[in-house]
Amino acid sequence: MSTVVLVHPAWFGGWCWRKLVPLLVAAGHRVYAPTLTGLGERAHLAHRDVDLDTHVTDVVNVLAYEDLTDAVLVANSSAGMVITGVAEQVPERIAELVYLDAFVPSDGQCLLDMITPDRRAAMNGLVESEGEGWLLPRFAPPPWEQILPRTWDITDPEDVSWALQRLRPTPFRHFTTPVRLENPAAQQLPRTYIRCTRWPHPGFDRFAQAAEDSPGWRLRRLDASHIAYVTSPADLAAALLELLDTPDA
Secondary structure (H helix, E strand, C coil): CCEEEEECCCCCCHHHHCCCHHHHHHCCCEEECCCCCCCHHHHHHCCCCCEHHHHHHHHHHHHHHCCCCCEEEEEEECHHHHHHHHHHHCHHHEEEEEEEEECCCCCCCCHHHHCCHHHHHHHHHHHHHHCCCCEECCCCCCCHHHHHHHCCCCCCHHHHHHHHCCCCCEECHHHHCCCCCCCHHHHCCCEEEEEECCCCCHHHHHHHHHHHHCCCEEEEEECCCCCHHHHCHHHHHHHHHHHHHCCCC
């Protein structure tokens, strides 16, 4: 039995793993899916001082208060920033980091440093025009109704309705707070990158290539969309279970 901690990205919440969790539990694993401050059922806690460090602390506290050790942390998209920060603080509680189509920061980088200038400008514009200067309502100018099917391949009407009711603006400092890589023990942790190949994204292709070329990393490719836990939960569960069964591969 492994302990798996699923860390959701911006706009989502612990709710987004609903299809995946039962599959991992049925295979005998303990699974935790916390919601980060200001999102999901904790949206009422959002304020302008919530930042990436707040979200790192959210996960660190789950590990500490649940007394978790040898935990496998799985992060999608912007949550790659979160688990990187968690590893810096409590590497002794972690068995492996799994980046599921996620950002992998270098020392001193924030998420905005890793996206294109036009996307960065669009996000800044949305924060000013719709987010009162501190919230990011979505990652691109089109509404969620278009982003979900066209970009993330979430097309089932029930899934679209379910997600639209739960997506929430994200405190912008989640994207602008840098990660510091200063703990040698964190750098020794095993890491896996899972590239979801149905979403063309040069940045994530670069992270996947870096994983393939780097000692201490494994690379897996998954024929799924960026939000695989919604669109392809069985395939994602199979990929994660294979990793859990071969921790030293």
